[in-house]
Amino acid sequence: MSEPIVTFQDVHKSFGDVKVLKGIDLEVKPAEKIAIIGPSGSGKTTIIRMLMTLEEPTAGDIIVDGNNLWKMEKNGKTVDANDKHLRAIRGDIGMVFQHFNLFPHMTILENCMTAIIHVKGENKEKAKKHSIEMLEKVGLGDKLDNYPSQLSGGQKQRVAMARALVMRPKVMLFDEVTSALDPELVGEVLEVIRGIAKDGEMAMILVTHEMDFALDVADKVLFLDEGVIAEQGSASQVIEHSKNERLQSFLKRFRS
Amino acid sequence: MNNWNWDTFFEAFPLVLEGIWITIGLTVACYLFALLFGFVWTFLRRIPIKPINWLVTWVMEFIRSTPPLVQLFFIFYAWPMVPVVGFAMDPFTSAVLGLGLHFSTYIGEVYRSGIDAVDKGQWEASTALNFSTRQKWTKIIIPQAIPPTIPMLGNYLIIMFKEVPLASTIGVVGILQMANNYGAQNWAYLEPLTIVAILFLILSYPSAILIKKLEVKMNTRFDKKAVVNSSSSKGAV
Numbered sequence: 001m002s003e004p005i006v007t008f009q010d011v012h013k014s015f016g017d018v019k020v021l022k023g024i025d026l027e028v029k030p031a032e033k034i035a036i037i038g039p040s041g042s043g044k045t046t047i048i049r050m051l052m053t054l055e056e057p058t059a060g061d062i063i064v065d066g067n068n069l070w071k072m073e074k075n076g077k078t079v080d081a082n083d084k085h086l087r088a089i090r091g092d093i094g095m096v097f098q099h100f101n102l103f104p105h106m107t108i109l110e111n112c113m114t115a116i117i118h119v120k121g122e123n124k125e126k127a128k129k130h131s132i133e134m135l136e137k138v139g140l141g142d143k144l145d146n147y148p149s150q151l152s153g154g155q156k157q158r159v160a161m162a163r164a165l166v167m168r169p170k171v172m173l174f175d176e177v178t179s180a181l182d183p184e185l186v187g188e189v190l191e192v193i194r195g196i197a198k199d200g201e202m203a204m205i206l207v208t209h210e211m212d213f214a215l216d217v218a219d220k221v222l223f224l225d226e227g228v229i230a231e232q233g234s235a236s237q238v239i240e241h242s243k244n245e246r247l248q249s250f251l252k253r254f255r256s
Numbered sequence: 257m258n259n260w261n262w263d264t265f266f267e268a269f270p271l272v273l274e275g276i277w278i279t280i281g282l283t284v285a286c287y288l289f290a291l292l293f294g295f296v297w298t299f300l301r302r303i304p305i306k307p308i309n310w311l312v313t314w315v316m317e318f319i320r321s322t323p324p325l326v327q328l329f330f331i332f333y334a335w336p337m338v339p340v341v342g343f344a345m346d347p348f349t350s351a352v353l354g355l356g357l358h359f360s361t362y363i364g365e366v367y368r369s370g371i372d373a374v375d376k377g378q379w380e381a382s383t384a385l386n387f388s389t390r391q392k393w394t395k396i397i398i399p400q401a402i403p404p405t406i407p408m409l410g411n412y413l414i415i416m417f418k419e420v421p422l423a424s425t426i427g428v429v430g431i432l433q434m435a436n437n438y439g440a441q442n443w444a445y446l447e448p449l450t451i452v453a454i455l456f457l458i459l460s461y462p463s464a465i466l467i468k469k470l471e472v473k474m475n476t477r478f479d480k481k482a483v484v485n486s487s488s489s490k491g492a493v
């Protein structure tokens with residue numbers, strides 16, 4: 001088997017006195033699709049926010065493609081990562097947020113292009129071409145010059161995905177990307193994610209409450225409960241055949 | 257007591273008007289100084305070191321709660337007498353420094369409110385896209401933070417315009433001082449001072465209307481944003 005692209009080693013996270021994550025161990029292989037399920041407040045978002053460098057772990061290591069994300073060597077000593085170190089590694093990771101977080105002052109096309117131009121240093125023509133291709137892929141080729149405020153929630157989320165995808169991350173994080181959407185718009189967004197998943201070599205970590213979707217897309221499902229991974233395995237093992245009582249009562253709420 | 261005299265009015269008018277360039281020039285200079293120095297305050301307040309933060313907040317509070325007139329007098333009369341660092345400045349420069357500094361503390365607050373109003377998701381999205389700190393500010397945050405504050409910034413321009421006559425106390429000869437001089441020489445204050453009032457009205461009233469228009473425009477711009485936000489939270493309800 002190939003080397004994992006992401007490894008969590010005994011990762012802990014507290015906010016003040018509140019221990020949110022109590023020792024997370026996790027391996028993500030290249031191209032692997034992992035779904036994280038679990039009750040509200042169990043720490044799902046916190047796990048992927050630490051990987052996106054939006055939150056710093058209290059203890060433990062997160063390794064991305066062989067590099068320790070939050071620590072670096074300086075004069076032979078291991079010290080906290082500085083911004084430069086984080087920036088060097090962060091390029092491997094992309095994220096789609098629950099509330100889209102599109103840039104309201106830019107058109108859809110500009111939203112997609114800006115980072116490839118200014119962060120990756122791609123020339124404008126190429127950046128434009130790639131962005132248009134990606135926007136067409138998510139079905140928004142006709143909205144290039146619109147502003148985010150003119151789109152539906154589902155369309156916004158598809159732009160957010162295109163914006164993250166054009167950066168070509170090795171790992172893409174999805175934090176309940178459909179839970180802020182009107183029910184009738186959920187399908188179109190899940191469809192796009194399915195497409196991305198089928199495409200291939202990018203690893204994906206999806207926090208989701210859509211169990212059928214997890215069954216369909218995920219190679220592996222983690223059940224997070226009170227800050228620990230209480231159950232993990234193939235999607236069907238965890239979602240359909242687990243004996244874990246808390247997991248079963250959690251799942252009951254999603255299948256009527 | 258003599259009554260209103262149109263001859264005096266027309267005689268005084270061109271003389272008083274001569275001061276308008278000084279008045280406008282001083283307003284613009286003070287305003288630009290305040291706009292620039294406002295950035296300095298905003299920047300200093302964001303330094304995440306407690307004692308510095310505390311000191312900066314205190315200095316801003318001090319500047320704001322001292323009357324601008326006192327600050328003008330201090331800079332013009334007292335500063336040259338401060339040992340080692342003190343030096344004398346001409347009235348115009350003193351006024352720019354004094355009034356500009358005073359208002360920069362307010363402008364700094366305006367910038368801060370604009371920056372705080374930008375959704376924290378915007379910072380997170382720009383981190384996720386791996387922008388540098390500088391790029392986050394220049395490409396994402398400032399372009400969103402400044403436009404909504406433009407009406408407030410415009411208001412401060414008008415407020416400063418009306419405070420600028422204070423500078424006549426240290427010898428900057430704007431329209432007020434021109435009128436005063438004319439009055440002293442001819443023992444006729446009514447007409448020249450009326451002219452001053454009219455000039456201020458002519459300049460600040462249309463500006464106020466313009467700013468109101470701008471405010472409406474910025475507000476509707478904001479409504480659009482509100483639509484963005486409300487649709488994003490619908491699912492949570």
Ligand SMILES: Nc1ncnc2c1ncn2[C@@H]1O[C@H](COP(=O)(O)OP(=O)(O)OP(=O)(O)O)[C@@H](O)[C@H]1O
Pocket residue numbers: 015020038039040041042043044045046047
């Ligand atoms: N910045 C923060 N400061 C303080 N507490 C926080 C912060 N972020 C998260 N928490 C707390 O950490 C816990 C886990 O939060 P997290 O958002 O990771 O949960 P979650 O599993 O994603 O839940 P949900 O399904 O509701 O999104 C919660 O109790 C939350 O209140």
Ligand SMILES: [Mg+2]
Pocket residue numbers: 044045046175176
């Ligand atoms: Mg969450």
